[in-house]
Amino acid sequence: MPDPDSMSIPQPAPIHLFICKVASRCNIDCDYCYVYHHVDQGWRQQPSRMSLATAAQLGRRINEHAARHQLPSIEVVMHGGEPLLVGPEYLRQWCDTVDAEVQETKVSFAMQTNGTLFDERALAFCLERNVKVGLSLDGPRTVNDLHRFDRKGRSTFASVERALFLLSQGAGRSIWSGFLSVIDIRSDPLEVYSYLRSFNPKLIELLLPLGHYDLRPPGKDSAESTPYADWMLAIFREWYNERPQTTMIRRFRDVIALLAGATDSSEEWGVQPVDFAVIETNGDIEAVDSLKTTYSGANHLGLNVFRHSFDEMLEVPLVAARQARFESLCETCKSCPVVNICGGGYLPHRYSRNGGFQNPSVYCADLKKLINEVYAVVARDVGECLQ
């Protein structure tokens, strides 16, 4: 990571999103999980749930940050582990506790769940508090069952599908935000898309498996191979040509929006500052938790809501580098024609033991192919000259 003192940071971007580990444990055992199945095992030292005292202190820190930066609204996400392990009644108390401490901004709550514990009580809580719910599901049963097992190695599909019916029909639709789906290139992309699309989600986020130069992504046999681009492009062609289209696929949206000059996107794309913090159950403030796949402690900042503010987080070198995002990239990325779109790739995907994060993404060839083909299709449609 470059010396942050040498970077030009006009003004740190304030934190808008607080990803809160309300539970540090999970009731299922997905084999690719970055919390439990990678090098960092920090979860073992964490309390199983965030106490209400910690929630109150978190609320005070959020309030302090929002007041200082005059933020009109912020988002608080209940995350894990599996947040519903603590039960909807505790989550209600947790939200009330955070909310009671925040007077300087408007708080919106959200939750990311594996769905296996999402029942009518959970739905009632989310409706009552207008908690937006993201559901993790990789596709139909055959695809889900490649990775997402319970602790006895059994399929979790039936229980997740029950949650899906609650969220995709009736009142549940008003709080359901969409799917979070990890790509497995052994699956048929159109089968996955067709299944997810059949529930008419507002949004699908297709995630690349977490990997880097020392943990080669599955099926990525060489740096030049593009199996992930090929998989995603099959869905892109289908999605792009459907009419009417009511489902956003964020990965494609981000590419097109950034090509058209937008300044917002997922942290996996673009060169704008990253604007979120992760808070562990004991109150530790951390960098993006998927860094747990790189080396032990990679996401640890040495901060805690009981001793530090979120503004202090912005001064930590790792966070400063993600704020001054372009300046922190390797020279190869800085001079690449698609750097404003891919942003050098997702931070964990750039890692190697020898070079740290000073590499293009391990998915570089996939990202380039995806971007170039999406660009070509849209440019053709809008009659722009292809470069």
Added chain:
Amino acid sequence: MDDTGTIHHDPPNERPLSLDLRRIEEVVERDLAGTALGLIVLELRDKRAGGNAKHSSHSSYNQYSTYSMMTIGC
């Protein structure tokens, strides 16, 4: 990366890619309403009013935040 563990990078030297949003908006209004491109234009117009920075990818929380493990945002 080759078998020795050395990471090789392509030397880039092409022009940056970009699209003209105004041109996209014109084409969407004329021919592509209701398509994926139309959906993106609508969203960008909404955002232009509010403004926003970056998202995350590991949750399906708000489509307007940077964290990438999430998908929320209705």
